[in-house]
Amino acid sequence: MDELKKSWKEAKYKLGNHGDRTIDVLKQALTAVDDKEESDIYGTGTVIEDFQEKMAKVLGKEAAVFFPSGTMAQQIVLRIWTDHGKNNRVAYHPLSHLEIHEEGGVKELHHIQTVLLGEADRLFTLNDLKQLEEPITCLLVELPQREIGGQLPTFEELKEISQFCRENEIKVHLDGARLWECLPYYNKTAAEICSLFDSVYVSFYKGLGGIAGAILAGDQSLIDESKIWKRRHGGDLISLYPYVLSSDYYYEQRIGKMADYYNSAKRVAEQFNLCEGIETIPRKPVTNMFHVHFSKPKTEVAAILTTLQQETSIGFTGMLKNHGDSVCSFELSLGDAFDKIPEKDWLAAFQELNKRMNLSS
Amino acid sequence: MDELKKSWKEAKYKLGNHGDRTIDVLKQALTAVDDKEESDIYGTGTVIEDFQEKMAKVLGKEAAVFFPSGTMAQQIVLRIWTDHGKNNRVAYHPLSHLEIHEEGGVKELHHIQTVLLGEADRLFTLNDLKQLEEPITCLLVELPQREIGGQLPTFEELKEISQFCRENEIKVHLDGARLWECLPYYNKTAAEICSLFDSVYVSFYKGLGGIAGAILAGDQSLIDESKIWKRRHGGDLISLYPYVLSSDYYYEQRIGKMADYYNSAKRVAEQFNLCEGIETIPRKPVTNMFHVHFSKPKTEVAAILTTLQQETSIGFTGMLKNHGDSVCSFELSLGDAFDKIPEKDWLAAFQELNKRMNLSS
Numbered sequence: 019m020d021e022l023k024k025s026w027k028e029a030k031y032k033l034g035n036h037g038d039r040t041i042d043v044l045k046q047a048l049t050a051v052d053d054k055e056e057s058d059i060y061g062t063g064t065v066i067e068d069f070q071e072k073m074a075k076v077l078g079k080e081a082a083v084f085f086p087s088g089t090m091a092q093q094i095v096l097r098i099w100t101d102h103g104k105n106n107r108v109a110y111h112p113l114s115h116l117e118i119h120e121e122g123g124v125k126e127l128h129h130i131q132t133v134l135l136g137e138a139d140r141l142f143t144l145n146d147l148k149q150l151e152e153p154i155t156c157l158l159v160e161l162p163q164r165e166i167g168g169q170l171p172t173f174e175e176l177k178e179i180s181q182f183c184r185e186n187e188i189k190v191h192l193d194g195a196r197l198w199e200c201l202p203y204y205n206k207t208a209a210e211i212c213s214l215f216d217s218v219y220v221s222f223y224k225g226l227g228g229i230a231g232a233i234l235a236g237d238q239s240l241i242d243e244s245k246i247w248k249r250r251h252g253g254d255l256i257s258l259y260p261y262v263l264s265s266d267y268y269y270e271q272r273i274g275k276m277a278d279y280y281n282s283a284k285r286v287a288e289q290f291n292l293c294e295g296i297e298t299i300p301r302k303p304v305t306n307m308f309h310v311h312f313s314k315p316k317t318e319v320a321a322i323l324t325t326l327q328q329e330t331s332i333g334f335t336g337m338l339k340n341h342g343d344s345v346c347s348f349e350l351s352l353g354d355a356f357d358k359i360p361e362k363d364w365l366a367a368f369q370e371l372n373k374r375m376n377l378s379s
Numbered sequence: 380m381d382e383l384k385k386s387w388k389e390a391k392y393k394l395g396n397h398g399d400r401t402i403d404v405l406k407q408a409l410t411a412v413d414d415k416e417e418s419d420i421y422g423t424g425t426v427i428e429d430f431q432e433k434m435a436k437v438l439g440k441e442a443a444v445f446f447p448s449g450t451m452a453q454q455i456v457l458r459i460w461t462d463h464g465k466n467n468r469v470a471y472h473p474l475s476h477l478e479i480h481e482e483g484g485v486k487e488l489h490h491i492q493t494v495l496l497g498e499a500d501r502l503f504t505l506n507d508l509k510q511l512e513e514p515i516t517c518l519l520v521e522l523p524q525r526e527i528g529g530q531l532p533t534f535e536e537l538k539e540i541s542q543f544c545r546e547n548e549i550k551v552h553l554d555g556a557r558l559w560e561c562l563p564y565y566n567k568t569a570a571e572i573c574s575l576f577d578s579v580y581v582s583f584y585k586g587l588g589g590i591a592g593a594i595l596a597g598d599q600s601l602i603d604e605s606k607i608w609k610r611r612h613g614g615d616l617i618s619l620y621p622y623v624l625s626s627d628y629y630y631e632q633r634i635g636k637m638a639d640y641y642n643s644a645k646r647v648a649e650q651f652n653l654c655e656g657i658e659t660i661p662r663k664p665v666t667n668m669f670h671v672h673f674s675k676p677k678t679e680v681a682a683i684l685t686t687l688q689q690e691t692s693i694g695f696t697g698m699l700k701n702h703g704d705s706v707c708s709f710e711l712s713l714g715d716a717f718d719k720i721p722e723k724d725w726l727a728a729f730q731e732l733n734k735r736m737n738l739s740s
Contacts, residue, residue, distance in 0.1 A: 087616050256584060
């Protein structure tokens with residue numbers, strides 16, 4: 019383990035997330051569950067069916083199905099839309115999870131042609147969509163756009179994009195890996211946002227801090243078809259209850275805290291932006307997350323953060339990403355961990371960070 | 380719920396399996412695990428890596444990787460063998476899991492051409508293999524052949540099949556969903572059996588009674604490649620530890636009991652075969668499982684078993700499968716549950732079963 023990661027792990031407090039991902043996270047979720055409650059069996063049984071129904075209601079859709087992963091759920095929904103569409107083209111952001119984190123599954127397994135919409139360092143716009151040269155069957159919209167720090171279009175623009183798609187027979191799918199985290203900014207319910215989309219995927223282990231698992235929601239016919247593909251993918255496990263139960267548990271624990279996380283993110287980002295040579299993207303967060311960019315080489319920043327983490331007992335990050343020779347960054351998602359830090363301690367750590375960034379200029 | 384299933388569920392004792400699949404199965408497995416043990420993260424971390432190494436050793440292979448399901452693991456290994464082979468043809472038994480329980484995933488996702496070897500109601504033989512008209516890249520051998528009651532070729536025939544494949548550049552893959560259950564009959568270690576195969580899949584929730592999960596084992600290069608496909612399939616979950624930990628726990632609990640389960644199966648099958656109009660397949664079990672065939676219509680047998688289960692408190696089965704108008708069957712796998720039944724009680728239940736089968740003739 020490198021020094022930066024070690025100093026982060028050993029820090030008493032952490033700026034981001036909900037705490038360590040230990041076995042206790044699962045044990046806690048199971049504590050209140052009756053020992054005699056029966057396992058789901060290949061997608062049937064009250065434990066999975068009740069949660070699916072609950073999530074269909076929350077998302078304002080006719081039906082929902084639980085998947086072990088979002089990777090599986092999203093490939094499948096795109097496969098179904100393109101199977102029923104006039105062509106096999108799907109448009110998404112150049113830094114979509116499907117493009118950069120899934121080893122090309124959507125192409126290798128489903129032979130879907132992907133169209134990169136807009137540019138990597140910004141949100142795509144209605145105008146980008148209108149300028150596409152070839153027709154598409156489906157548009158995937160990720161809210162927020164994680165790889166650019168969790169940016170969001172305005173709700174107005176989202177409505178226009180949705181309307182344009184509906185007028186042009188384009189299915190609109192929501193990659194809602196962090197949908198819960200958008201609700202305070204939009205000041206809308208999940209169902210209000212999802213009403214702009216034909217299908218929706220949501221995750222239970224990012225802002226909610228569960229173990230793993232995803233829900234795909236949409237019309238009954240879509241969900242019925244997705245269950246066939248879930249089996250084909252090897253996702254129709256005999257028992258998914260460890261993920262279902264923990265998803266439900268942490269949903270209930272944290273869905274009401276999204277506004278707190280969002281507020282924490284704005285406060286912490288403000289402090290970063292006061293430091294020499296540091297800028298957050300977006301400058302003012304719109305969810306609980308943002309990226310922190312340093313205009314210094316990675317080795318230099320790693321050295322600063324390592325000693326800072328050792329001395330202040332505040333964990334900023336365990337890893338840095340290089341962007342060329344003189345810029346590096348990390349991602350921060352605010353959660354329960356932040357509330358445990360005494361205010362004077364984290365504010366003092368930021369003063370110290372600013373001092374050291376100045377010194378090393 | 381139908382009457383047969385209800386009477387089975389309510390019966391104090393069960394002939395088959397290890398007990399109810401309740402949340403307690405997971406809770407038990409977690410009891411001894413330290414709360415602070417860290418989750419695996421996308422296939423890394425000691426919790427998953429240690430178990431993979433352990434299973435690689437048990438199976439006598441260079442490397443192993445944990446999958447959420449066997450469906451996923453097996454499609455992937457066949458994809459890799461055919462990608463590297465001269466053609467995309469894979470031969471297996473007509474009632475292979477891949478052919479009848481996976482919604483055609485291996486064809487729909489991987490465009491593999493499947494060749495049905497031999498006939499549905501018997502094991503395929505070396506001779507069947509020799510008579511194939513077209514060349515194949517891979518042969519999948521399921522031990523035991525579940526859909527025909529868990530039959531096994533002799534070890535000698537298995538060796539000949541393996542040798543033929545190696546001489547003809549055919550990869551041999553072992554569908555070892557119930558490999559642990561074969562060990563007493565072959566009187567071999569898992570590694571000795573696996574040495575006849577280029578790749579092996581084993582399961583942790585059938586004879587071992589875990590929650591879900593599978594291991595794929597083989598050469599390092601195969602396993603490395605399979606991890607890429609695992610991500611493509613949506614199987615590279617951030618956390619698989621609920622399945623990994625429970626797999627390890629129940630492996631340790633039950634791997635030493637396979638001979639007991641096998642012996643119980645032989646004793647119980649003997650009793651079935653003493654009854655009028657009942658026959659087991661195979662007649663003399665070679666693992667812990669067999670099928671029970673009744674030469675009577677399903678409705679009639681269901682009525683007999685329902686009252687028998689109500690009156691004797693011995694659960695035989697909760698479901699029956701129709702084979703035409705006058706034959707029906709069910710599958711039985713012996714496990715821990717059988718040991719809990721007082722001998723006189725289950726023997727008396729069989730006498731009663733025989734009486735009622737006679738009466739209804």
